[in-house]
Amino acid sequence: MAPLLDVAGVAKRFGAVTALSDGALRVGTGEIHALLGANGSGKSTLCKIIAGAVARDAGVLQLHGADAVLKHPRDAERLGVGLFYQELSLVPQLTVADNIFLGHERTAPLGFLSARRKRADVTALISRFAPVLGDGFSPDVPVARLAADQRQIVEILKVLSRKPKLIIFDEATAALDRRQVAIFFDVLRELRAEGVSSIFISHRMDEIFAVSDRITVMRNGVTVASFATADTDQDAVVHAMVGDAPLRERIEHPRPANAAPARITLTSGTSRRLHGVSLSVGAGEILGLGGLQGQGQSVLLQGLFGAAPFTNGTIAIDGKPVPVRSPAAAVRHGVAYVSGDRGRDAALQGRSIFENIANATLVREKRRVFWPRQLKPRFEEALKQLNTKYASLDAPIGSLSGGNQQKVFIARWLATGAKVLLLDDPAKGVDLGAKADFFSLARGLAAEGAGIVFYASDDAELLSVCDRILVFNSGRITAELTGSTLTSFHLTKAAYGEAA
Numbered sequence: 152m153a154p155l156l157d158v159a160g161v162a163k164r165f166g167a168v169t170a171l172s173d174g175a176l177r178v179g180t181g182e183i184h185a186l187l188g189a190n191g192s193g194k195s196t197l198c199k200i201i202a203g204a205v206a207r208d209a210g211v212l213q214l215h216g217a218d219a220v221l222k223h224p225r226d227a228e229r230l231g232v233g234l235f236y237q238e239l240s241l242v243p244q245l246t247v248a249d250n251i252f253l254g255h256e257r258t259a260p261l262g263f264l265s266a267r268r269k270r271a272d273v274t275a276l277i278s279r280f281a282p283v284l285g286d287g288f289s290p291d292v293p294v295a296r297l298a299a300d301q302r303q304i305v306e307i308l309k310v311l312s313r314k315p316k317l318i319i320f321d322e323a324t325a326a327l328d329r330r331q332v333a334i335f336f337d338v339l340r341e342l343r344a345e346g347v348s349s350i351f352i353s354h355r356m357d358e359i360f361a362v363s364d365r366i367t368v369m370r371n372g373v374t375v376a377s378f379a380t381a382d383t384d385q386d387a388v389v390h391a392m393v394g395d396a397p398l399r400e401r402i403e404h405p406r407p408a409n410a411a412p413a414r415i416t417l418t419s420g421t422s423r424r425l426h427g428v429s430l431s432v433g434a435g436e437i438l439g440l441g442g443l444q445g446q447g448q449s450v451l452l453q454g455l456f457g458a459a460p461f462t463n464g465t466i467a468i469d470g471k472p473v474p475v476r477s478p479a480a481a482v483r484h485g486v487a488y489v490s491g492d493r494g495r496d497a498a499l500q501g502r503s504i505f506e507n508i509a510n511a512t513l514v515r516e517k518r519r520v521f522w523p524r525q526l527k528p529r530f531e532e533a534l535k536q537l538n539t540k541y542a543s544l545d546a547p548i549g550s551l552s553g554g555n556q557q558k559v560f561i562a563r564w565l566a567t568g569a570k571v572l573l574l575d576d577p578a579k580g581v582d583l584g585a586k587a588d589f590f591s592l593a594r595g596l597a598a599e600g601a602g603i604v605f606y607a608s609d610d611a612e613l614l615s616v617c618d619r620i621l622v623f624n625s626g627r628i629t630a631e632l633t634g635s636t637l638t639s640f641h642l643t644k645a646a647y648g649e650a651a
């Protein structure tokens with residue numbers, strides 16, 4: 152029997168950039184197929200071609216055994232293909248329900264009854280995620296008011312509501328926590344039982360091995376390998392991904408001196424979702440924030456950065472109390488903030504890579520005008536340290552792959568030379584190799600005297616770089632892990648231990 156999807160020899164160029172030179176992918180009926188590869192290897196481009204959102208320059212694309220003509224996403228939708236966009240496609244001003252139904256009227260001539268049936272289906276879908284939807288989620292709330300993980304769930308619901316036969320999830324789990332991912336995987340498995348196929352893109356190996364039946368690997372625009380998940384292991388997959396380039400493992404480093412002076416201290420930090428949190432980070436230290444997602448870690452970082460100021464409590468930098476009522480004030484005191492939620496907190500969409508990096512430097516150095524010739528070498532250096540794939544600093548930010556955009560937002564802060572770094576799940580969507588480079592860079596900045604506060608939704612990331620981890624539950628610190636308790640076992644136990 153012909154596979155549901157058979158793609159071969161697909162090529163695509165964007166101007167001078169070759170995004171794909173030999174993309175291939177075969178997906179069977181009722182199969183969960185993982186697609187992986189380094190940032191910029193062509194995964195999103197291949198998926199957009201399959202979903203009719205990007206036109207290919209060459210290659211064969213068959214659906215249900217027949218050549219598919221895809222001139223528009225609608226053509227693919229009619230053939231039963233649905234795409235979850237890595238850069239989310241939601242309209243912030245519209246409600247959750249309106250976003251989910253947006254475009255439905257185009258694809259099917261709906262009578263009143265079937266519209267009502269669709270609403271009932273969506274309500275059923277929402278109830279699947281009900282235990283993990285978090286505060287403030289309802290079908291009638293505008294998407295703009297939702298947190299990153301909630302938006303990601305809306306995008307998932309939006310795709311599922313169309314009942315496709317082949318669903319492509321382009322990094323659909325990047326902003327989700329473990330419990331949310333577990334429910335999402337259950338839904339995928341139920342769909343598989345109904346004969347629905349999915350393509351699942353993720354940079355997290357544990358997820359890929361937990362849920363996929365097959366794994367296809369891309370490198371530099373070429374499909375280089377495909378495995379049955381049961382017959383392969385992580386080493387083989389990583390090897391296919393990176394080729395002969397070595398991958399850094401653990402970040403080894405000398406422990407910071409205990410007597411190091413405090414870079415930043417918070418005393419009794421309080422806000423609506425944070426209850427009297429005190430902590431101190433020394434020069435040279437990387438302090439991790441652990442626990443389930445949404446227990447106050449991001450709220451704390453945004454408070455320290457002045458983006459969501461504390462209602463009570465004091466912040467001291469280098470021993471001096473400072474009022475941090477706005478991000479501009481924080482930046483002037485040498486504080487930097489990197490968020491993995493690039494769409495919402497970070498990107499100046501439609502602007503160049505240069506402008507996206509420069510805006511932080513301008514505030515830090517109180518400049519009103521910039522001299523690109525002076526700044527460019529500095530920015531290029533920061534991007535090079537992270538192995539960023541880009542054509543030129545003048546290219547629009549939207550021309551970069553998702554992971555490479557995230558590297559620009561990291562570089563933005565590296566270029567400011569901050570002494571306190573607040574990292575809010577910064578490596579979301581960044582591939583394994585670049586992640587290791589980024590963490591060793593963070594280690595290097597700490598060694599030069601920076602104090603770093605680091606939240607990651609991925610425990611492995613926390614454990615590989617942190618000197619100490621504070622575990623959060625419901626807006627409070629409930630455990631502190633150091634030395635021999637810096638293990639996955641202790642972290643999991645502390646995170647789940649007192650969770651609501």
Ligand SMILES: Nc1ncnc2c1ncn2[C@@H]1O[C@H](COP(=O)(O)OP(=O)(O)OP(=O)(O)O)[C@@H](O)[C@H]1O
Pocket residue numbers: 165168169170171188189190191192193194195196197237540541549550551552553554555580582
């Ligand atoms: N609209 C565009 N204009 C110019 N270049 C583009 C465009 N879209 C993608 N590219 C380039 O094509 C290459 C492949 O990008 P793609 O988004 O497919 O990568 P990816 O594998 O999805 O990476 P990531 O893991 O970072 O999401 C990258 O070099 C990217 O810069």
Ligand SMILES: [Mg+2]
Pocket residue numbers: 194195196237321552553554
């Ligand atoms: Mg991508």
